[in-house]
Amino acid sequence: MSSNAITIPGVQINEKPWVDTLHEWVTTVDHKRLGVLYILYALLFLVIAGVEALIIRIQLMFPHNHFVSPEVFNRLFTLHGTTMVFFMGMPILFGFANYLVPLMIGARDMAFPRLNAFSFWLSALGGFLLYFSLVGANGLYGAGNAPDVGWWAYAPLTARAFSPGHSTDYWTLALLVSGFGSIGTAINIIATILCMRCPGMKLNRMPLLAWLNLVMAGMVLIAVSPLTAAQAMLLIDRYLGGHFFDTQAGGSAVLWMHFFWIFGHPEVYILIIPCFAFMSEIIPVFSRKPIFGYPVMVAATLCIGFVSMSVWAHHMFSVGMSSYTNSFFTITTMAVGVPTGIKIFNWLGTMWGGRIQFKVPMLFCIAFLFQFLIAGLTGVMLGSAAFASQLTLSYFVVAHFHYTLVGGVVFAVFAAIYYWYPKITGRMLNETLGKWHFWLFLIGFHLTFDLMHFPGLLGMPRRIYTYEPGRGWNTLNLLVSIGAFIQAIAILLFVANLIISYFKGAKAGNDPWDAWTLEWSISSPPPAYNFASIPVVASRRPLWDLKHPEDPDSRYE
């Protein structure tokens, strides 16, 4: 297929001065540019929070280490957690949703382009506020120069008495502001998917990526709003003398825990469901088969979205809830594993009997399947109240959720970047560097996070800044830290690949992977208007129909 960009004969386009280009990017309302801004912004924070993780690991490399002080250590894990969840995980997934959803459903832009830009800049302001605390948090008190209350910020640690200065306020405001941005984006994604589909794109023909992002956006509405409400309460406590979480006046610290985890647990599904979406688009293309069990995938996603709203208190088994409450949340937590298992079987069913191509995106997908399975298994272990009471607040928990968030989300994001980079930039990422990146990251990941389970089982608590020698934790911690550095080297290779391939990479053409969804029908990078004429689709794989008019999918669906 030839490029469908409109060129006007006789019109010469002059090179623009850089300041004009910058102005265009800052004022843009184009969903593709905003998507790229989200992704770049998230990658910046990935590097920042990654460096924080490295400092944490240097400190824990040896017992009685003095690389950073205990106070700095607290600030580091707070910043690392907050940044990775709110300013890396969510923005990068929103970025892909922004970029891909309109292209995949045959629309020219999101439903509300200006709301889209507003949401992005709100999120950007949130990240800025969090790190501005490094400069501005001293205030008049001279205490603390970054939030140090942990990413859950449990009461009463956040009370004025225990968190003087403004660092906690910057944390609160950062989350409040980026929360509004997230809600705006979620509204936009829902309106886009429901109202902007091209003719013929019925709901049961939408690419799974659109379906899963629809569910994710719905979860953002229901799950991020409680966090926003809880942050407003915290601000009322801190600035207006309220007593929501003030135990001296009868307030409840446990209420904050509930409010935080009502957000906090659905949040991990908000992060992982778009990754399921990447899997559902990439695995079929590199297995050369349509997705196995499309309706079941949609149903399982809806089921995850529904059940995951009622599992939050499995983060609180050691708080002292009643045995009925513990049993309820144990059962729901086990139940959410069922639709997730269905998904894994569907991806395996897609690969089964396919002609699998082991390109870099597919390598990351396969690693994702294994790692997410293991993460799910330790999740089921921790979902049992009796087991969790033993291991809560230990490194076993840290290993578990890093397995889902690194082994799951980060691997899936890498798969997505390798898969859609050609569409976004028009150039292929270098395959050799990509394989180095994959294997080094895989080795580093497993060295770090496989071994991290064991200090937890041996009783090492999370969030300690150092530990005594002679407890059997020394060698394990050293190896965990070495693994972190191997991952860092892999990330450096990845960043180098992103930059080198942007200038020197092979030209991608419209459809480098011989894929089936609408974004591959237009030029790479796509023109500002996406589709010169709005496409009409008759099946779930419109490009297959186009390439194989003798045997179109529409005949069977």
Added chain:
Amino acid sequence: MSAMANPFPEASAAWSLPDRGKVAMASLIVAESAIFTIFVVAYLFYVGKSITGPTPREVLETPIFYTICLLSSSLTVHLAAKSLARDRVGAFLGLWVLTVVLGGTFMYGTGQEWHRLIYQHGLTISTNLFGTTYYSLVGLHAFHVTAGLIMLLIVAIFALAGRVRAQQSRRVEVLAMYWHFVDAVWVVVFTVVYVLGR
């Protein structure tokens, strides 16, 4: 672009999708409901847990009149939007301004109640748990009423300038949805604060 044309075109059934404004407002209402739910849960959780007075039973008076004002404004905004859809601009403007007046009356009632609580009973947001949860929940609702009133006023100004016609009726309906939501929330807040929480 003919290349993308469907090789097997469907019967040209009308391709209609929901209105994006209404879908977006419905989504916003879902998100807002979640926020209100958290504040309502906090209110109910802390009923009777204040260590010091005053208690709701001692100081709260049920605002029946102002509640009737707000709830009837839902009816007027609905009739206003309907009139606009039928291009009866005069009726629209009258009902719309009436909605603003009813909403404004409600806000006056809230202000009066707060004034009484603060100056007669010494109840502020930092007095006790009742004060904290009461002012937060009622204040959050009042904030939404105020935001709604500002948007209603903007439309009223445009309508007075003769710029609101039947073409804009879909947008006006989106705003009416928001106003219905604000009223529905008041039903919950009223039940929780003035009935269950006493």
